Amino acid sequence: MSEPHQDRAKRKLLAVFAHPDDESFICGGTLAKHAAEGYDITLVSATRGEMGRRMGNPPYLNRETMAAAREQELREACEVLGIRQLILFGIRDKTVEFMDEDGLAGRIASLIEEIDPDVVLTFHEVMGGHPDHCAIGKATTAAYRRAERRGSLYFITFGDAMSRPERYGHTRNAVVKIDVSAYLEAKLAAFRAHRCQTEMDEWVWLPDREALSRFGRHEYFLQADPILPAREFRDSF
Amino acid sequence: MIPIDRLPTETELRKFVGSEVYVHSEATSFVFVRNFKLRIGEAHVAGEGSYRVALRFDGQGWLRMEALTHYEVDEAGRLLLAGYDDRGRMNVALHLGKEPFPE
Numbered sequence: 001m002s003e004p005h006q007d008r009a010k011r012k013l014l015a016v017f018a019h020p021d022d023e024s025f026i027c028g029g030t031l032a033k034h035a036a037e038g039y040d041i042t043l044v045s046a047t048r049g050e051m052g053r054r055m056g057n058p059p060y061l062n063r064e065t066m067a068a069a070r071e072q073e074l075r076e077a078c079e080v081l082g083i084r085q086l087i088l089f090g091i092r093d094k095t096v097e098f099m100d101e102d103g104l105a106g107r108i109a110s111l112i113e114e115i116d117p118d119v120v121l122t123f124h125e126v127m128g129g130h131p132d133h134c135a136i137g138k139a140t141t142a143a144y145r146r147a148e149r150r151g152s153l154y155f156i157t158f159g160d161a162m163s164r165p166e167r168y169g170h171t172r173n174a175v176v177k178i179d180v181s182a183y184l185e186a187k188l189a190a191f192r193a194h195r196c197q198t199e200m201d202e203w204v205w206l207p208d209r210e211a212l213s214r215f216g217r218h219e220y221f222l223q224a225d226p227i228l229p230a231r232e233f234r235d236s237f
Numbered sequence: 238m239i240p241i242d243r244l245p246t247e248t249e250l251r252k253f254v255g256s257e258v259y260v261h262s263e264a265t266s267f268v269f270v271r272n273f274k275l276r277i278g279e280a281h282v283a284g285e286g287s288y289r290v291a292l293r294f295d296g297q298g299w300l301r302m303e304a305l306t307h308y309e310v311d312e313a314g315r316l317l318l319a320g321y322d323d324r325g326r327m328n329v330a331l332h333l334g335k336e337p338f339p340e
Contacts, residue, residue, distance in 0.1 A: 053265050057325030059307070062238055062317050063261065063332065067339075092340065094269075200324040 012040045013237075014117035015083075016108055016140040017156075018096055018132035019049040020074035021197050024190035026156050027121065028081055029180025030219045032187060034119075034237075035082025042085040042115055044108070045074060046136045049197075051093035057199040069196060076193035080186055087111070097135035101142070104135075108143035117151050119237045120144055124155035124222065127168070141224065153224040154237065162220035174226040177233035181217040188212055238307035238319060241288050246308050249316050250280040250290065253333050260292075261332040262300060272337050290318060290331060304328050 013034055017023055023031060023043055035041055050067035061069055071088065078086050089107070091099055112120065123129075123137030137155065144153045154176060161168065165175050180187065188211055191204050198204040203214050221237070228234070257276050263269035279293035284303075291301040304320040311317055315334035319327055332338065 051263075051265075051269070053326045055319075055321060055325050055327050059238065059319075059321045059325040059327070062307075062309070062319050063263070063327070063330045064311065064315070064317060064338065200326070 010040075011038065011119075012042070012115055012117040013119040013121065014042050014044070014112065014115050015121040016044040016046075016111075016136060017121075017123065018046045018130065018136045019052070019093065020045055020047075020070045021049065021077070021194045022123075022133070022156075023074075023083070024077045024081065024187065024194055026158065027219050027221075028077075028187035028190045029183045029215070030178045030221075031083060032081045032183040032190075033178065033180055035084075036183070039119075040085075041081075041083045042087065042111070042117070043078060043083045044087045044089060044111065046089045046091045046096050047093040047132065048074075048088060048090070049093050052197065054197050054200060056196040061196055066196075070194075073194045073196065077190040080189040080193060082186075094132060096132040099135070099139075101135075101139055104139040105142040105146060108140050109147045112143055112147040112149055112151075116149060120151060120153045121156055121221070122153070124157070127155070127157070129158065144224070152237065154221040155224065157220045157222055160216050160218065160220065162222060163218070165222075170222060171226070172231060172233055173228055174223050175233050176221040176223060176237060177235055178219050178221070178237075179217060179235065180215075180219050184212050184215045184217075187215060238309050238317070238321075241282070241306060241308050241318070243282050243284070243288065246288070246318070247280065247282040249308070249310055250282060250292075250333070253277050253316065254280055256335070258333045258335065259337050260300070261330065261334075261338050262302065263330045264302075265327045265329065272340060274337075277333075287320065300331075302329055302331050305331065 048067040049070040055061040122140035123133040125138035128134035275294040320329040
């Protein structure tokens, strides 16, 4: 565990993602942990996830009702994770990569200047996995460079892939390995808040103890500009 | 959304014949069009259990879709059709409205 910071109460984290549920499914434990440690967290979701495929199980949503339903689910997830500010950019789901890149980066740079975060989280622009993920990651990275602020940029990663970063062309000194084992209840609650997306995954709705056993104890992040020549993973941002 | 019954669904669809409509159509994993504005000349529903819908537009060709399973007329008077799989995932959607859909 890292030493407590004296200015911890004032520490700020800005997460810029593409869809409702990215924050919970990928790094919900880390967000809950940092909220509990006093970080002021702002989450940007570029879209409302209104073009998603999962419509509840059995289905109760259609394409026109989905945006409002997913926004509400996201607000509930923010509540259980301790995210205090939610900003929706209102870009249509599946079209983020077609937005004017400079304009999008400018919008995010303004937020970085306004918030002055210690930590910025987003998707890696190549390894993001989904076109919307890569596009918001690319714009956020550009915005971070443009804003020239203090604070560090980290890319969220999937599952425990980065427990062996060498396989993906990365080195251990770039990896932050966060122990989220004390925050898995919050993560599970956030999964369940995203009901229309998780209803078809039976394990999410098993009794808590069984559902919690499906989560890994760690979440991994890649630092955009690693500086320390550490040979082992760092355990905090 | 309620399971499609061919005749009532076709009746709802045909209420749009002869008028200008905004169309949202998607094959969820592959393509969507939203707010194409067209005048409908013919509307057909065929099939059983899983349905095919064809719209013929005046001078502007055809739109044919399959795998539709559910429909409803929403509070705004829009006709919403969708095709779901057995776990609630959407495969296709076809929406008709007199006003543009939110973009």
